Amino acid sequence: MLPSLDSLRCFVAAARLLNFRAAARAVALSPAALGQRIRELEEGMGASLFRRSTRSVSLTQAGLAFLPAAERCLEAARDCVRAARGETGPPPMEITIGTRHELGMSWILPQLDKLSEAFPTLDVSLYFGSGADLLLRVRSLEIDCAVTSSRITDPKLDAARLHREDYVFVGSRALLKERPLSREAHAEGHTLLDDSRDLPLFRYWRDAPGGGDRLRFKKIVCLGGIGAIRARVLSGAGVAVLPVYLVERDLAARTLRPIFPEVTPLHDWFRLVFRADDSKRSVYEGLAARFLEVPLV
Incomplete structure (x- = not known):
């Protein structure tokens, strides 16, 4: 069983003053009550912490070893109180x-x-x-x-x-000039680029009002990341739904163009x-x- 903080406080006071009456005054207890706390602590530790005679009080080897640990424990308890009161900064x-x-x-x-x-x-x-x-x-x-x-x-x-x-369905200007994608039938001549087979990007267009499952692409290629998808779309390797923040500059520079702009993809x-x-x-x-x-x- 772990010692109580009150027992540790009594022990530290007695160890510092080496006078039980003075230690009792320091912790606002009677000498008898302090002596009882020390006895309970020694019983719990299974070791004598003090040598006591009618003339003097001194620490045993166990008491000497126990003192710095008890002081650290009391300081840690005080730190807990200060932290709870907001008196210390947040820990690293x-x-x-x-x-x-x-x-x-x-x-x-x-x-x-x-x-x-x-x-x-x-x-x-x-x-x-x-x-x-x-x-x-x-x-x-x-x-x-x-x-x-x-x-x-x-x-x-x-x-x-x-x-x-927000998302936008895009293709490169060069690709869409060579092979337009303005009607459903045009999708058969295009490759859809996406992250994975469940089409997590294209579904923002497919599930939006006016979108739907109406485009039949020549093939679907999965690239596992929007950076790779953007690079391949810019190279003309396919079309894709991409985050607006990622392609905003490409759209402004007109290297990418929106596809079916009348459909506003869902947002996330x-x-x-x-x-x-x-x-x-x-x-x-x-x-x-x-x-x-x-x-x-």
């Missing part, structure tokens, strides 16, 4: 944020210095991965949290909403995802508030 903390490579490089990485200023006791590391991989690693506690627009269905996960993510949200039972929730909510201050690029 390390967290790993997962993200897609493209978003991490263009949006999160440039914020690291400002995050360090806003959270001086927080050390942030990055992990780059895909949506499903990020959620799995947050769930298994391999990483602390992740910025993703992946849908969350796992009850063990929770999230703070960040920026809205970036979220900061973390374990629902994670004790660092307040830290993640603080990070989310900072991320919301910086537009997507």
Whole structure:
């Protein structure tokens, strides 16, 4: 059984003063009550902590060894009280944020210095991965949290909403000049590029009002990441639905053109995802508030 803080306080006072009457006054107890606390402590430790005679009090070897540990324990208890009262700063903390490579490089990485200023006791590391991989690693506690627009269905996960993510169906200007895609039948001459076989990007167009499952592409190629998809679309290798923030400059430069612009694809949200039972929730909510201050690029 662990000793009580009151017993430790009595022991430390007696060890410092080597006078039970003076120690009793220091802790506002009677000498008899202090003596009882010391006896209970010695019984719990299974060792004598003091040598007592009618003339003097001294520490045994066990008492000498026990004193610094008891002092540290009392100081730790005082730290707990100060922390609960907000009298100390937050403790140093390390967290790993997962993200897609493209978003991490263009949006999160440039914020690291400002995050360090806003959270001086927080050390942030990055992990780059895909949506499903990020959620799995947050769930298994391999990483602390992740910025993703992946849908969350796992009850063990929770999230703070960040920026809205809009999408656009695009192809390169050169490709669409050579092979237009303005009618349903034109799709048979085109390759659809997407992240995986379940078409997580194209569904934003397919499921939107006016979209529908009406385009029959020549083939579908999966590239496993929006950076690779954008590069292949720019090269004229196919068409794809991509996040607006990723291709905004390409659209402005007219190297990419919208396809079926009368259809507005569905939108999604970036979220900061973390374990629902994670004790660092307040830290993640603080990070989310900072991320919301910086537009997507």
